Amino acid sequence: MAGLYLHIPFCKQACHYCNFHFSTSLKMKDEMVAAICRELLLQKNYLEGETLETIYFGGGTPSLLSQQDLDLIFGEIFKHYPISAQPLEVTLEANPDDLTGLKINELRQTPVNRLSIGVQSFSEEDLRFMNRAHNASEALGCVQDAQSAGFENLSIDLIYGSPTTSHEQWAENLETVFKLKIPHLSCYCLTVEPKTALAHMIKKGQAKPVDDEHGARQFEFLMEKTAVAGYEHYEISNLALPGHYSRHNTSYWQGKKYLGVGPSAHSFDGKSRQWNVANNAQYIRSLQAGELLFEIETLTLVQRYNEYVMTGLRTKWGCSLLKIRGLGFEAEFSEGAKQFLQDGTMERDGDIFRLTQAGRFLADGIAAELFAESEN
Ligand code: SF4
Numbered sequence: 001m002a003g004l005y006l007h008i009p010f011c012k013q014a015c016h017y018c019n020f021h022f023s024t025s026l027k028m029k030d031e032m033v034a035a036i037c038r039e040l041l042l043q044k045n046y047l048e049g050e051t052l053e054t055i056y057f058g059g060g061t062p063s064l065l066s067q068q069d070l071d072l073i074f075g076e077i078f079k080h081y082p083i084s085a086q087p088l089e090v091t092l093e094a095n096p097d098d099l100t101g102l103k104i105n106e107l108r109q110t111p112v113n114r115l116s117i118g119v120q121s122f123s124e125e126d127l128r129f130m131n132r133a134h135n136a137s138e139a140l141g142c143v144q145d146a147q148s149a150g151f152e153n154l155s156i157d158l159i160y161g162s163p164t165t166s167h168e169q170w171a172e173n174l175e176t177v178f179k180l181k182i183p184h185l186s187c188y189c190l191t192v193e194p195k196t197a198l199a200h201m202i203k204k205g206q207a208k209p210v211d212d213e214h215g216a217r218q219f220e221f222l223m224e225k226t227a228v229a230g231y232e233h234y235e236i237s238n239l240a241l242p243g244h245y246s247r248h249n250t251s252y253w254q255g256k257k258y259l260g261v262g263p264s265a266h267s268f269d270g271k272s273r274q275w276n277v278a279n280n281a282q283y284i285r286s287l288q289a290g291e292l293l294f295e296i297e298t299l300t301l302v303q304r305y306n307e308y309v310m311t312g313l314r315t316k317w318g319c320s321l322l323k324i325r326g327l328g329f330e331a332e333f334s335e336g337a338k339q340f341l342q343d344g345t346m347e348r349d350g351d352i353f354r355l356t357q358a359g360r361f362l363a364d365g366i367a368a369e370l371f372a373e374s375e376n
Contacts, residue, residue, distance in 0.1 A: 007262030021264035035287035051084035054248035063094035096134035099142035155184035161215025163208035183244035318354025
């Protein structure tokens with residue numbers, strides 16, 4: 001079973017911290033939808049007949065698609081891709097300012113059955129600092145409206161660690177989540193990516209720098225509060241009430257195949273990774289000519305091992321020594337893991353090595369220490 005990701009590269013305005021691929025001009029939206037449909041046709045054999053169990057519209061801002069756009073894309077998907085027998089999980093990322101009552105009702109008429117809403121914060125000051133297109137009342141209202149319309153399978157994104165997010169505000173954001181009984185959370189620490197507006201503003205002294213310690217304290221508070229509220233911390237950035245894991249993202253972490261469609265989208269077939277050109281005009285032109293414009297890399301054993309360690313350690317499922325042995329890196333991994341078992345950032349349960357709560361603060365650093373540089 002496999003996943004399908006569709007990248008919708010348009011946004012109303014640029015959030016100050018964002019380094020994803022998107023354009024704020026919607027002029028080419030119709031051509032883009034046609035190009036995506038064309039790519040769906042051209043790539044119909046990529047998954048070698050494996051059935052789809054999840055579809056995920058990410059971006060960018062997929063909630064900028066009209067119902068007609070979605071009908072065209074779904075029409076193409078259902079024409080060319082076999083669907084798994086178990087119910088499909090169909091997620092659409094949506095921004096609060098797009099989720100009017102009308103839009104939510106339109107989405108209910110489509111196969112979309114899970115919304116991932118880019119709330120980020122319920123505080124006006126945070127949202128202004130991030131240059132989000134929505135305000136605090138839209139953040140709250142859209143979740144309530146989506147729930148009233150029958151979207152029970154909801155996820156929201158939250159950002160912590162912003163200089164504008166006081167401890168009280170972070171606590172209030174989490175209280176709001178618990179009151180609304182939102183079953184899935186994706187929580188990210190604000191990071192300053194190079195070449196973003198935020199990086200520029202900090203350099204010019206127009207914005208306060210981001211403090212790692214402040215972010216770490218809010219991450220700790222997140223883990224404490226969500227555990228008490230019954231959420232399972234199943235991946236470093238993802239928490240869910242029982243039965244509400246993101247099946248799509250879990251498939252990525254478990255190394256299943258997926259096809260990514262749209263500019264900058266990545267695909268993985270078990271052996272190689274490929275990524276589409278990250279330029280809207282070039283993507284459209286190539287598809288109009290019936291060609292796919294992408295780069296491809298066949299993963300070496302070292303890359304497969306390093307990726308497995310990187311993603312495995314971020315999840316509650318951890319890394320299996322058996323699997324690592326199969327890749328030929330048991331000795332390196334066991335040797336490298338010793339120090340983390342000793343200092344309490346990692347624990348072992350039979351064949352499985354996973355991070356402890358203390359280790360979750362250091363996940364990327366621990367994984368990097370365990371990486372291999374060459375094959376044995
Ligand atoms: S809406 Fe999402 S993709 Fe668009 S600029 Fe903001 S963070 Fe980036």
